[in-house]
Amino acid sequence: RKEVEQDPGPFNVPEGATVAFNCTYSNSASQSFFWYRQDCRKEPKLLMSVYSSGNEDGRFTAQLNRASQYISLLIRDSKLSDSATYLCVVNILGFKTIFGAGTRLFVKA
Amino acid sequence: GAVVSQHPSRVICKSGTSVKIECRSLDFQATTMFWYRQFPKQSLMLMATSNEGSKATYEQGVEKDKFLINHASLTLSTLTVTSAHPEDSSFYICSASRFNYGYTFGSGTRLTVV
Numbered sequence: 001r002k003e004v005e006q007d008p009g010p011f012n013v014p015e016g017a018t019v020a021f022n023c024t025y026s027n028s029a030s031q032s033f034f035w036y037r038q039d040c041r042k043e044p045k046l047l048m049s050v051y052s053s054g055n056e057d058g059r060f061t062a063q064l065n066r067a068s069q070y071i072s073l074l075i076r077d078s079k080l081s082d083s084a085t086y087l088c089v090v091n092i093l094g095f096k097t098i099f100g101a102g103t104r105l106f107v108k109a
Numbered sequence: 110g111a112v113v114s115q116h117p118s119r120v121i122c123k124s125g126t127s128v129k130i131e132c133r134s135l136d137f138q139a140t141t142m143f144w145y146r147q148f149p150k151q152s153l154m155l156m157a158t159s160n161e162g163s164k165a166t167y168e169q170g171v172e173k174d175k176f177l178i179n180h181a182s183l184t185l186s187t188l189t190v191t192s193a194h195p196e197d198s199s200f201y202i203c204s205a206s207r208f209n210y211g212y213t214f215g216s217g218t219r220l221t222v223v
Contacts, residue, residue, distance in 0.1 A: 034212070041200075041219075042216075042217070043202055043214040043215060043216050043217045044153065044202075044214050045214070046212065046213070087152070087153070089212070096155070096158075097143065097155065097204075097206075097212060098155070099145075099152050099153040099154075099155075100152060101151065101152035102152055
């Protein structure tokens with residue numbers, strides 16, 4: 001079993017749609033969690049950190065469920081510019097960082 | 110803040126030669142940097158953790174004699190791909206962490222070995 005698993009997609013959604021991605025992790029020692037966005041042939045960029053209480057940044061909402069060991073990302077009112085690959089990132093005890101394989105999102109007009 | 114600069118962005122080299130990639134933290138000190146490799150349509154794979162002033166920690170399956178890492182200062186880590194072969198062609202990315210900024214990535218180096 002992979003340490004961090006994501007549905008690779010692709011998710012094809014129309015503009016304005018709401019889309020959600022889940023990510024599961026296997027190591028219970030995982031300490032911090034992030035969502036990154038990666039555009040084609042570019043480096044990943046931090047989208048948002050994920051806090052235990054859940055957090056929101058504009059149209060993006062991230063949640064963490066430690067009991068079930070998964071994190072989620074919700075995107076509301078999708079824009080064309082949201083098309084990218086979204087990477088789930090898990091940090092284990094501040095020592096090792098593991099990336100999920102990414103979920104590809106295509107937002108269509 | 111938390112800018113990481115990586116050079117070169119693109120390099121083409123002949124099989125058997127060595128290539129050095131630099132990763133610099135521009136506005137902060139990074140005691141630890143990370144090197145990743147990404148093949149097309151695949152996820153980032155951690156190759157090694159670079160520690161300032163000590164030996165790098167390599168992930169399982171990564172040849173330390175082939176991928177030489179040097180972290181001589183708090184702002185610079187280098188990855189040297191020695192005796193490169195076509196199968197080493199990939200996208201190499203470094204990153205460093207800074208409190209409250211998560212992990213900041215360099216812009217990546219696309220290596221093509223011909």
